[in-house]
Every structure is written in C-alpha cells, then in structure tokens.
Amino acid sequence: MERTFVMIKPDGVARGLIGRIVNRFEEKGFVIAQAQLLYLSAEQAGVHYAHLKSKPFFGELVDYITSGPVFAMILEGHQAVQNARTLIGFTNPIEAQAGTIRGDYALIVDSNVIHGSDSVENAEIEIKRFFG
Numbered sequence: 001m002e003r004t005f006v007m008i009k010p011d012g013v014a015r016g017l018i019g020r021i022v023n024r025f026e027e028k029g030f031v032i033a034q035a036q037l038l039y040l041s042a043e044q045a046g047v048h049y050a051h052l053k054s055k056p057f058f059g060e061l062v063d064y065i066t067s068g069p070v071f072a073m074i075l076e077g078h079q080a081v082q083n084a085r086t087l088i089g090f091t092n093p094i095e096a097q098a099g100t101i102r103g104d105y106a107l108i109v110d111s112n113v114i115h116g117s118d119s120v121e122n123a124e125i126e127i128k129r130f131f132g
C-alpha cells in the first residue's frame with residue numbers, strides 16, 4: 001500500500017484544526033499509520049524546503065514552519081500521494097477549490113495550513129526525515 005507524508009503546519013495546529021483535518025483524511029479512506037506532534041528545527045526546515053531556497057520568501061517560510069508545533073502523519077492508501085494532494089488542494093488557497101483542506105481553511109499562500117508530499121519518492125524521504 002502506498003504511503004505519503006502529511007503535516008499540519010503551525011497555523012493549523014494553533015487554530016485547533018488537527019481533529020477536523022484528520023477527520024477529512026479518515027473519511028476519505030486513508031489509514032493513519034503514524035502521527036506525532038513535533039517541532040521542526042531551522043535546519044530541518046531548510047532541508048524540507050530546499051527546493052525553495054532561492055525564493056525571496058524562503059526566510060519567512062522557515063520562520064513560519066518553525067514558529068510552533070506541527071502535526072506530522074504517515075497516511076496509507078491507494079495512490080496515497082496523489083489522493084492526499086487532491087484533498088489538500090492547490091498551493092495558493094485562492095486557487096484551492098471549496099471542499100479541499102486549503103480551499104476550506106486557508107486564505108493566503110504564506111500560511112496554507114498543511115503540507116503533503118508531491119511524489120512517492122519524496123514521501124519516503126520525508127517519512128524518513130520526520131519519523132526516522
């Protein structure tokens with residue numbers, strides 16, 4: 001069964017959205033294989049967002065993702081990576097459709113509530129990074 005890595009970001013945790021977001025994944029049919037509340041170090045954040053290092057918003061992105069606890073999960077299910085990305089919605093909440101997590105719970109790209117791995121390969125890398 002395919003696995004993916006999903007992480008409710010600090011704004012989602014602070015707003016008390018863990019239960020509702022977990023519920024969405026459970027209703028969709030995913031199995032939650034592991035879950036943990038954890039803090040990202042600046043170093044971990046830099047590695048996690050290495051593909052965005054050249055962007056002008058990189059510093060703020062690292063500050064944001066390390067600003068409080070995140071709720072990290074390993075989800076299992078059929079085509080888990082792509083199914084989770086579809087449920088999460090487009091990166092910019094303005095483009096994310098109603099019914100998706102970002103479409104329903106976020107307004108701006110800077111704090112878009114949740115992360116989901118973008119490929120099977122990256123899912124395994126991120127699972128290893130955050131769950132060992």
Ligand code: DAT
Pocket residue numbers: 052057061090091109110112114115116118
């Ligand atoms: P995704 O999280 O949908 O995989 P990504 O990997 O391209 O998107 O970017 C990672 C995060 O970086 C994204 O969730 C929010 C932030 N981000 C992306 N583009 C941004 C922008 N133009 N301004 C501010 N933050 C941005």
Ligand code: MG
Pocket residue numbers: 116118
């Ligand atoms: Mg991404």
